[in-house]
Amino acid sequence: AQSVTQLGSHVSVSEGALVLLRCNYSSSVPPYLFWYVQYPNQGLQLLLKYTSAATLVKGINGFEAEFKKSETSFHLTKPSAHMSDAAEYFCAVSLSGGSNYKLTFGKGTLLTVNP
Amino acid sequence: DADVTQTPRNRITKTGKRIMLECSQTKGHDRMYWYRQDPGLGLRLIYYSFDVKDINKGEISDGYSVSRQAQAKFSLSLESAIPNQTALYFCATSDFGSNNEQFFGPGTRLTVL
Numbered sequence: 618a619q620s621v622t623q624l625g626s627h628v629s630v631s632e633g634a635l636v637l638l639r640c641n642y643s644s645s646v647p648p649y650l651f652w653y654v655q656y657p658n659q660g661l662q663l664l665l666k667y668t669s670a671a672t673l674v675k676g677i678n679g680f681e682a683e684f685k686k687s688e689t690s691f692h693l694t695k696p697s698a699h700m701s702d703a704a705e706y707f708c709a710v711s712l713s714g715g716s717n718y719k720l721t722f723g724k725g726t727l728l729t730v731n732p
Numbered sequence: 733d734a735d736v737t738q739t740p741r742n743r744i745t746k747t748g749k750r751i752m753l754e755c756s757q758t759k760g761h762d763r764m765y766w767y768r769q770d771p772g773l774g775l776r777l778i779y780y781s782f783d784v785k786d787i788n789k790g791e792i793s794d795g796y797s798v799s800r801q802a803q804a805k806f807s808l809s810l811e812s813a814i815p816n817q818t819a820l821y822f823c824a825t826s827d828f829g830s831n832n833e834q835f836f837g838p839g840t841r842l843t844v845l
Contacts, residue, residue, distance in 0.1 A: 626772065649831045660736075660822060660836040661775075668831040707774060711832040718763065718782070718826075720834055722774040 619644040619710045623723035631731050636680075636695040638726050640708035643689065649711040650691040651720070652682055656704045664706070667691060678702070703730045735759045736837035738823050744843045751810040753840050755823030761835070762828055764806040766790075766798060769820040769839075778821075781806055782828075813844040 624639040642648055649668050653661040665676025672684040678701075682693045691708060708723040736757045745751050755764065762783050767775040777790030779798040787800055795817060799807045810817055820841050824834040 651833070653836075660838045661824075662836070663833060666831065666833060718780060718832065719777065720775075720832060722776075724772055724774040 619648060619712055619719075619721050621708050621710050621721055621723040623706075623708050623726050625726055626724065627727045627729065629729040629731060630698045632700055633697050636693070636698045636702065636728065638693040638706050638708075638728065640682075640691045640693065640723060641689050642691060642708070642710045644710055644712060646712050650682075650684060651709040651711070652676065652680070652691075652693050653707045653709060653722075654704050655707065655725075661707065664693070698728075698730045700730050700732065703728055736823060736825055736835055738821075738837040738840050740840060741838065742841045744845065745813055746845050747814055749813050749844075751813050751842065753808045753821055753823075753842070755806045755808070755837055757804050757806075757823075757825045757835075757837075759825050759827070759835060760803075761825035762803065763826045764800065765824040765826075765834065766796075766806070766808045767822045767824065768792065768817075769822060775822065778808065810842075810844075813842075815844045818842060818844045 620643045622641045651666045652664040665674045667684045675681045680695045705725045705727045707725050709720045739754045765780045766778040781787045781800045784800050797809045822839050823837040826834045
């Protein structure tokens with residue numbers, strides 16, 4: 618079984634400030650981890666994924682995330698927020714191995730970027 | 733052209749009506765999924781299909797049914813719509829052995845009055 622907890626349903630930052638969106642997971646086997654972004658009135662777009670290779674994963678638009686097994690975390694960061702980063706962000710977990718059909722999503726974090 | 737398309741994009745209907753939401757994909761993926769999104773609840777899996785002959789219930793399948801007409805097409809039906817089925821519905825696809833990375837359509841916003 619697997620689950621995801623995103624801490625903070627709404628995060629607000631100033632333009633140019635650090636973005637940190639938190640995600641903790643629970644998984645009975647080594648997980649695959651994903652961050653998706655949803656812009657207003659659009660579907661979900663993959664930002665980055667961890668699939669048991671490098672623990673620091675770089676994604677699109679300057680985002681990155683670090684897999685920390687000891688902390689069961691996969692937090693998303695970006696050094697400098699841009700207005701275009703305003704969106705909702707979802708962390709998701711999948712089990713590695715034969716039963717890896719299912720993505721379990723967190724409840725999402727809405728990122729607001731203030732000028 | 734988009735790889736995963738959904739029709740309609742918006743639909744308003746009345747309680748008790750039968751509704752069908754359609755999903756088509758050109759990615760050549762075997763696996764297809766239907767999710768619903770509600771504010772503050774994230775995405776929840778309704779049904780998924782590994783191929784045309786393999787359809788499975790997700791965590792919230794009550795009140796829904798699906799049809800996999802072809803590898804590229806996966807439809808979601810609400811037999812008798814009710815107001816608490818008002819939500820944003822997403823179709824997604826994935827490829828076997830892809831670490832379950834899923835590709836999403838643009839969504840269908842359904843309102844049941």
